[in-house]
Amino acid sequence: MSAEILDGKATAQQIRTELAEEVRELTEKLGRPPGLTVVIVGEDPASKVYVRMKHRACGEIGIASEVIEMSVETTTEELLATVKRLNADRAVDGILVQLPLPKQIDEQTIIEAVAPDKDVDCFHPINVGLMMVGKARFLPCTPAGCLELLRRAGHTTRGKNVTIVGRSNIVGRPLSVMLAHRGEMADATVTVCHTKTRDLAAECRRAEILIVAAGVPQCVTADMISPGAVVVDVGVNRVEDTTTKSGYRLVGDVEFEGAKGVASAITPVPGGVGPMTIAMLLTNACTAARGHLGV
């Protein structure tokens, strides 16, 4: 058996086409395009690639996107001043501060400084709280991307045993909350694994849907997957590969070749969750713009 490949790239493209229409309508009503500003501090090569991809994706569907590049020596106060200026700018509907930030900057202070109605990453405690109680204004992009990819491929989570590997604030924990809510792409029985989990392989094997966000290259192998399970691989890891021009290649947290012989469906890396995360960011930018219109 070879698993169905859950094509995040194609699904994200479909979402972007749908959003382009919404952006056209919003532009008419607002008298300006929806605006998203991304702030990047420092020179982290992976962050630079992500920011470029987000900027390009905005441009393709008519969202006005600005990238503010700040030096690696930026202080918390300097970044706070930039965020406050963007909070007050009426042409900016969404603000995204690319993480991770250099170590001298207090990340939580910055997250809490972004105006909640512009917090398209859904990291502000107010938005996390709203999501927690089932009244979400925005959904966090990567968890929402995982669920939207499953939904559009016809895989419901309702009543399923879902195991998540990872409990970060960005992926694992919000995903576990969303899956435990009521609803079509929720209503799951959720197990959350982390580095203190006693028997990771056994917890993974219990999953009908296995979502892996550990940040450890290929840590989930075929023997840890129940035959017929659906596997979502969130991991993006650079591993050395001297046969490529860049000297590295991207792999997920799941050993893909082995896993696809056991799973019924699986996301590739790259081309799975990554493009869906960007599509959900664009969705949130439209939600923010709609909020500023009051519709």
Ligand code: NAP
């Ligand atoms: P993170 O903050 O480092 O969190 C990793 C989580 O995995 C932690 O909860 C950790 O447990 C757990 N973990 C690590 N090794 C483990 C192991 N051997 N067994 C069980 N649990 C383990 O990472 P993250 O930000 O959530 O990101 C995870 C991965 O997803 C990374 O590869 C990242 O690049 C990728 N990512 C992709 C996208 C996308 O759009 N595709 C978006 C975000 C992140 P403890 O809590 O016990 O330390």
